[in-house]
Amino acid sequence: MASINYRLKTNSEWNSIYIRFKQGGFDSEVSTGLKVPKNRWSKSKQEVLGTIKVNSVKLNIKLKELKNYIFKEFEEAKTEGTIISTKWLREKIAAFLNTETNNTDIDEKIFFVNFIDLYIKKSHTRKTKKNTPVAKRTIQHYETTKRKVQSLENKINKRLKLTDIDLDFHSAFLIHLRDDQHLKDSTIGGYIDDVRSFCRNADNKGIKVSNDFKLSEFFSPGYETNDIYLTTKEINKIYETKIENKKLDNAKDWLIIGLYTGLRVSDLTKLTKKDRDEEFIYKKTHKTKFPVIIPIHKHVKETLEKRNNNFPKSLSDQKFNDYIKDVCKLAGITEIVEGAKMCPMEIEENGKKKIIHRKKDGKFPKYELVTSHTCRRSFASNLYGKLETLTIMNITGHKTESQFLDYIKITPKEYAVKLKGYWEKHKDLFD
Incomplete structure (x- = not known):
């Protein structure tokens, strides 16, 4: 039958409490990591004596609970055929007391x-x-x-x-x-x-x-993203806007290419001459390793011709995000719309105030909401309903139609306008 006892090995100012576990031929002694002051341990009572140096009541309760826990784990181990060892004992003590053993495996x-x-x-x-x-x-x-x-x-x-x-x-x-x-x-x-x-x-x-x-209650909370996309009319305004600043003009050209390819920024700004021919852009995407082939839109072709058939100069994701907001502002993309953008906010942490940046929902000038991801979302949203969904998905890399439909940003009003236009175009069918 298994037995458990506590004992001290030293008589110092502070002494570690050891637990001795015996069962059959197995006999092992391991430190619990708990300590008592000098002369405040009762061997016969197996408990800490009253002292102002530690909470003896709380410590004695912990020792009793640990003893019961080891017995319970031992009974469970027997049914599972677990080998009882010093390693097992250390692991159980650590698990109960929430302490590390410094043994990585445990x-x-x-x-x-x-x-x-x-x-x-x-x-x-x-x-x-x-x-x-x-x-x-x-x-x-x-x-x-x-x-x-x-x-x-x-x-x-x-x-x-x-x-x-x-x-x-x-x-x-x-x-x-x-x-x-x-x-x-x-x-x-x-x-x-x-x-x-x-x-x-x-x-x-x-x-x-x-x-x-x-369990279903252990859920990942859902959230309806409040992202915008650029309409074809707005894209044309951007394309036709003349920009003198070289850095902004470089970003504008990347923006136009992104809006007509739907590539993620991690792939977009890495494009080079070797990724295209006269008619298509070929790219194995960085995130999904999914190879895509995208026809070159006439605006993209004209943008490349302007640069002697080279892609614009590469730039960091952060600079691209910053510059294209200025580009869209110059193009007059200033309508006040609902959306979400990163805003600074002051919080208190560990008694100190600090500034963090978090997305904030609200109404803003549209150009403030434009990011590198707007390219991809605009590409998908503008083509939806004009091309087969599967064709668009093969370029964007969405695996399911439900994922794709969650991704595109077409408002109920825009769907209604599409239906109205269809009825007007085919009114003879409904007379």
């Missing part, structure tokens, strides 16, 4: 952040379902999710275990990201998706986790 199976570190490390060599490497941007997102979890740990002053990732965690994480981090649900949803992936991977490895991540 800590990765107990603490959520430690497991995330392992998941990230393996992602550098892991392959996707398509047998391609995990994208660098995906790994960066895992890192950000880890930092958000650590931020919650700092707030609640607790190391989270894999078994803590339950519905209570889900609720606390949502509140923290919304109220403390001031993030939108569209961003939060990506972090919850990562958390579920981490838990699923741990579960598949046979690591003990809370099964709450499988």
Whole structure:
């Protein structure tokens, strides 16, 4: 029969409490990490004596709970055929007391952040379902999710275990990201998706986790993005606008090419002469590795001819985003519309004020809402209804029609105008 006892090995000013676990031929002694002051331990009572140096009542309760926990885990281990070892004992003590053992193999199976570190490390060599490497941007997102979890740990002053990732965690994480981090649900949803992936991977490895991540209540919040697109009329205004500033003119040309190709900025501004012939642009996309072939629109052809058939000078994503707002302002894209843009806001963190930037919904001049992604969204939205949806999807790389329809930005009023135009064009059919 198993037995558990506590004892001290030293008689110093402060002394570690050791736990001795005996069962059959197994006999092991491990430090709990808990300490008591000199001469305040009762061997016979197996408890801490009253002292002003520690909360003896609370510490004695913790020792009793640990003892019961080890017995419970031992009974469960017997049914599962688990080998009882010193490593097993250290792991159980660490799990109960929320402390690290400094043994990577053990800590990765107990603490959520430690497991995330392992998941990230393996992602550098892991392959996707398509047998391609995990994208660098995906790994960066895992890192950000880890930092958000650590931020919650700092707030609640607790190391989270894999078994803590339950519905209570889900609720606390949502509140923290919304109220403390001031993030939108569209961003939060990506972090919850990562958390579920981490838990699923741990579960598949046979690591003990809370099964709450499988419940529908452990949801990724949805959010209707408030993004704009440029109409064909507005695109023509931009194209016809003469710009003297060389940097802005360079950005304008990239904007025109982006609006007629639907490429992500990571692919767009990397285009070179070798990516095109007289009729088409050929590009293997950076994010999805999906090869696309796009016919060269006459405005793109004229833009390239203006530059001796070369693409504009490459520029950073940030400068492109900054410059095209100025380009659209010069082109008169100044209508006040509903949308969302990054705005500075002052918050207090750890008693200190700091400025962060978050997306804010509201009504703004349209040029302020234009970003590099407006190119891709405008391309898809302007072609929808004029070409087969599958044809557009093959260029944009959307895998399902539902994804594509969520992506395009056509308002109910615009759909109504399309229907009105159709009726007027074919009024003889409805007389």
